[in-house]
Amino acid sequence: MPTVIPSVSETVVRVNYSETDQMGVVYHARYLVWLDVARCDHLRHSGTSYRDLELAGLRLAVSEVSVRFRQPARYDDLVRIRCWVRDVASRRVEFGYAVEHANDGRLLATATTSLLALDENLALTRLPDHVRQALHPIADPIRLE
Amino acid sequence: MPTVIPSVSETVVRVNYSETDQMGVVYHARYLVWLDVARCDHLRHSGTSYRDLELAGLRLAVSEVSVRFRQPARYDDLVRIRCWVRDVASRRVEFGYAVEHANDGRLLATATTSLLALDENLALTRLPDHVRQALHPIADPIRLE
Amino acid sequence: MPTVIPSVSETVVRVNYSETDQMGVVYHARYLVWLDVARCDHLRHSGTSYRDLELAGLRLAVSEVSVRFRQPARYDDLVRIRCWVRDVASRRVEFGYAVEHANDGRLLATATTSLLALDENLALTRLPDHVRQALHPIADPIRLE
Amino acid sequence: MPTVIPSVSETVVRVNYSETDQMGVVYHARYLVWLDVARCDHLRHSGTSYRDLELAGLRLAVSEVSVRFRQPARYDDLVRIRCWVRDVASRRVEFGYAVEHANDGRLLATATTSLLALDENLALTRLPDHVRQALHPIADPIRLE
Numbered sequence: 355m356p357t358v359i360p361s362v363s364e365t366v367v368r369v370n371y372s373e374t375d376q377m378g379v380v381y382h383a384r385y386l387v388w389l390d391v392a393r394c395d396h397l398r399h400s401g402t403s404y405r406d407l408e409l410a411g412l413r414l415a416v417s418e419v420s421v422r423f424r425q426p427a428r429y430d431d432l433v434r435i436r437c438w439v440r441d442v443a444s445r446r447v448e449f450g451y452a453v454e455h456a457n458d459g460r461l462l463a464t465a466t467t468s469l470l471a472l473d474e475n476l477a478l479t480r481l482p483d484h485v486r487q488a489l490h491p492i493a494d495p496i497r498l499e
Numbered sequence: 500m501p502t503v504i505p506s507v508s509e510t511v512v513r514v515n516y517s518e519t520d521q522m523g524v525v526y527h528a529r530y531l532v533w534l535d536v537a538r539c540d541h542l543r544h545s546g547t548s549y550r551d552l553e554l555a556g557l558r559l560a561v562s563e564v565s566v567r568f569r570q571p572a573r574y575d576d577l578v579r580i581r582c583w584v585r586d587v588a589s590r591r592v593e594f595g596y597a598v599e600h601a602n603d604g605r606l607l608a609t610a611t612t613s614l615l616a617l618d619e620n621l622a623l624t625r626l627p628d629h630v631r632q633a634l635h636p637i638a639d640p641i642r643l644e
Numbered sequence: 645m646p647t648v649i650p651s652v653s654e655t656v657v658r659v660n661y662s663e664t665d666q667m668g669v670v671y672h673a674r675y676l677v678w679l680d681v682a683r684c685d686h687l688r689h690s691g692t693s694y695r696d697l698e699l700a701g702l703r704l705a706v707s708e709v710s711v712r713f714r715q716p717a718r719y720d721d722l723v724r725i726r727c728w729v730r731d732v733a734s735r736r737v738e739f740g741y742a743v744e745h746a747n748d749g750r751l752l753a754t755a756t757t758s759l760l761a762l763d764e765n766l767a768l769t770r771l772p773d774h775v776r777q778a779l780h781p782i783a784d785p786i787r788l789e
Numbered sequence: 790m791p792t793v794i795p796s797v798s799e800t801v802v803r804v805n806y807s808e809t810d811q812m813g814v815v816y817h818a819r820y821l822v823w824l825d826v827a828r829c830d831h832l833r834h835s836g837t838s839y840r841d842l843e844l845a846g847l848r849l850a851v852s853e854v855s856v857r858f859r860q861p862a863r864y865d866d867l868v869r870i871r872c873w874v875r876d877v878a879s880r881r882v883e884f885g886y887a888v889e890h891a892n893d894g895r896l897l898a899t900a901t902t903s904l905l906a907l908d909e910n911l912a913l914t915r916l917p918d919h920v921r922q923a924l925h926p927i928a929d930p931i932r933l934e
Contacts, residue, residue: 372677378621383807403720421565666843672821676818705861709858716911
């Protein structure tokens, strides 16, 4: 019987002080780091690991990012990032994200990122078969717009 | 005779070591900081200043960001960010950006950000008239897609 | 019977990609964020919380930091930060830290930070009694030099 | 006639929004990035460049950092970092720094960093002769304690 892999992974981070700005909320660029952490967790839950992919010569480079900020996150908040695969092609994978307040589920942001598969010289290459097979695209579980 | 205000501002930054990652290029989230710096320079060139706006009780909070990464930037590169206003409404302003290698003009990234006007309690408010009048929307000088 | 509060707290973080630089290791300034996270965890374990202290009008501002880097940390490593109080005075508290590889215990860095108690106008103030009483200075559990 | 190389270099940065925290001042870890930028400028003014050193296989890794924070820096401030060489040995160089408000000269912080010369495998190595000769240690121009 095949292992059932959850198609939406969940990552929880606690907001640290360095992530805040003088508006008293999390600086918008910090969300991109959370998306990165969530994406690496998603790969890990899918049975691969970005560390191993890099050791094997693959790089996944962000080619497009789009974020819609809805409500601010604050210092010491627990934030949950849900992450899923929206689309996989031979040299490209697209992820979707919902960033939520971990305690009350309030939606803080939604996002998408496209990543390109690159070799060690940062030239376009194909995603290895085992990576493509580990990534299962699903329909967005929430509206991103 | 009215002062002619340039509708596209230019900001140059030099890539520092903290902005690189182990792929040997600038980490994608750092571009958002450059966009922020360019946007503040644009406001300054337009005769206002974000510092003064905050002191007067206004906040401009990023509500949407979209970046397309085209070529990597590297340590010690001089990077030029061109910035312009795409659209202004009563409580919202949208900026466009072209990030280029300063020496050879190669396009590194294009981006747009939408910002909302907030008061000191982070509630939606109107852009002050003098700010709206200082911001002149133009057609995108380059294709963003 | 009084609760026994551990005098050395432990915090574990996983190195994310944004923390690496093009040397292939964690950029040295990122350690200061880990120390901050560990210090806040220490306060939490001591029965107080930095979030609550700020809400009550207190600020703890770093006035001195000293770090000795011994071995590099790498992407995806689990890193453990042990944190303790070295000294408490009426308006000042000093923390010590040992940063270790979580799996094999290798010492990555040692550090100390001094923090000053400030009020909402960032003027020097006294540490509240309940904070001073919650912080128990101990002798360094490892050599910091 | 030999070129006279200034023994204290000066670098000016403008504080950007991402560098602030919810205390309304620059987050302490950001100063380490400014020190890095100032150190690279110092090497450039001394006739070498860290970019070229890395291309030639050398790495300079921070092994010790010590900062004393005296007054806060704020958003949009112009900050000047003065940097000099305190000591050079066969495999190690120590820099000193004074961080000042660019307009009024107020001292914001003082710092020292020690860097080790490493080869491409991050093993200790000797500083190349031309680098050692380009670095002229001087007595601290201000008190660091």
